[in-house]
Amino acid sequence: xxxxxxxxALFGVWGFSALAGGISLxxxxxxIILPPGTSYSDMIYITNxxxxxxxxxxxxxxxxxxxxxxxxxxxxxxNYPFSGKDILSIEPVVQTVEPxxxxxxxxxxxxxxxxxxxxxxxxxxxxxxxxxSSEAQVVVTTQLASLFLVSPGGEAAxxxxxxxxxxxxxxxNPRKVILEAVVTNDGNLHISTDQIRGYIYITDADGYIVDExxxxxxxxxxxxxxxxxxxxxxxxxxxxxxxxxxxxxxxFGPVGTRPQYLFMSQExxxxx
Numbered sequence: 001x002x003x004x005x006x007x008x009a010l011f012g013v014w015g016f017s018a019l020a021g022g023i024s025l026x027x028x029x030x031x032i033i034l035p036p037g038t039s040y041s042d043m044i045y046i047t048n049x050x051x052x053x054x055x056x057x058x059x060x061x062x063x064x065x066x067x068x069x070x071x072x073x074x075x076x077x078x079n080y081p082f083s084g085k086d087i088l089s090i091e092p093v094v095q096t097v098e099p100x101x102x103x104x105x106x107x108x109x110x111x112x113x114x115x116x117x118x119x120x121x122x123x124x125x126x127x128x129x130x131x132x133s134s135e136a137q138v139v140v141t142t143q144l145a146s147l148f149l150v151s152p153g154g155e156a157a158x159x160x161x162x163x164x165x166x167x168x169x170x171x172x173n174p175r176k177v178i179l180e181a182v183v184t185n186d187g188n189l190h191i192s193t194d195q196i197r198g199y200i201y202i203t204d205a206d207g208y209i210v211d212e213x214x215x216x217x218x219x220x221x222x223x224x225x226x227x228x229x230x231x232x233x234x235x236x237x238x239x240x241x242x243x244x245x246x247x248x249x250x251x252f253g254p255v256g257t258r259p260q261y262l263f264m265s266q267e268x269x270x271x272x
Contacts, residue, residue, distance in 0.1 A: 022050025023129050023142055031149045031192070032109070039110040044090075044146050046105065046127060048097040053132035056103055058093050060085060063124050063147070067226045068218030070147065072124060082188070082222050084123030084150055087111060096132050111152055119188025119222055121150040149190050158195070158222065159187030160251050160262055167245045167268040174272050175234040179245055181264060184225040191220045191251065200230055201246040210243065211235075217249075240271045 024047040034040055046056050061072045062083030078085055088109050095103040107125065115121075125148075130141040161184040170176035179200065185191055198215025215230055230247075244267050251260040 022048065023054065023056075023127075023144060024049055025127065025144045025146060027146060028144075029147045029149070031151075033151045033153050034109055034111040035153050036111050036115060037113040039108060041106065041108045044105045044107060044125065045102050046095075046097060046129075046144075047102045048099055051099050053096055053098050054129050055132045056095050056097055057128045057130075058090050058105055059126045059128070060088050060090060061124050061126050063122055064224060065122075065219060065221045066224055068220065070124065070145070072126060072145070080122075080223070081117050082119055082122055084121030084148065087121050087150065088123045088125070088148065090125055109148065109150060111150065115152060117188060118152065118154075119156050120152070120190050121148075122190070122221055123148045123150070149192075151189055156189040157187050157253060158185050158189045158191040158220070158251065160184065160191070160196075160249060160260060161186050162228075162247070162249060162262045162264055165245075165247060165264045165266045167266050169270060174270070175236070175238075177232045177234055177268075177270065179230045179232065179247065179266075181228050181247055182225055183220070183228045183249070185220040185222050188222050190222060193217055193219055195252050196220075197250045197252075198228075199248045199250075200232065201248070202232065203244045203246065205242050210238065215247065215249070234270065234272065238270075238272070242267060242269050244268075 026045045032040065048054050062078045062080055062085035063070045063072045064080050073080060073083060075085060088107055090105050090107045097103045124145045127144045128141055163182050165181040167177065167179050170178060196217045198217050200215050201212045202210045204210055244265055246265045249262040253259065
C-alpha cells in the first residue's frame, strides 16, 4: 500500500478548500495504491475554527470528474463503473464539535478481491456542517469533501484519446481564436495533473512557428471525456491567411515506461 496526501492545487480546477465556513478539513485529497483483497484504515480531522458548536454529518459518495470538476453521485443514480461508493466506510457518521475542537472520523478502505471492471476507484466523504443548535428559520450549512483516488496497481493505467479538433474565430473579435478538442481518458486509472503536459503550436503556410504556448490540463478520471478549449489572441501585426494549429499531449506513466504522445493538427483560414 502506498499513500499520498495531495495538495488541492495539484488538481488544477478541483477547487476544494480545506477551510470554509469556520471549518477546516484534513486531508482534502488522498491518493492510495491498494491491491485487490487488501484494506487500509486512517483518520480524517474536522476542526471547528468558529465561535459556536457545530454538528458534522458524514456521507460516502462516489464521484466522477467531467471537466476536471468532481460531480458527486447520489447512490441511487451512481452507475459510474469506477465508483468507489462500496469500498469505503466511516464512523461515526455524526459528531458535535465545540469551538476550537477537532472531530476525528475513522475510515476504512477495502479493495475487493475481484474488480469489475478492473481499475481505479473514486470515492468521497462529504461532510455537512450546520450549527449544533439554532432558533433561526434559515440555517446556513457548509459542505466539504475529502476525495479518495484508489488504484489497485497491477495493470491499471490511464490512456488518452483526442479527437474532433476545431479552430474558429470569435465573431466579436476576430483576433480571438478558439481551439477545441475532445479529450478522453479511455484507460482504467486516473491521470493527475503532474502526469500530463499539453502544448499548442501555430505555424504559417511556410511552416514557420508563429506562436507556441502550454495548454492547460487537469486531473482526469477513467471513462471521463471533456471538451478541451484554448484561447489564442493573434498578434495585431499578423496578416490574414492560412495557418496550422497543432495540439500535442504527453502522458507520462510510471518510471521505466514509455510516455504516450498524442498529436493533432487543424488548418484554419484566419481573416482579420
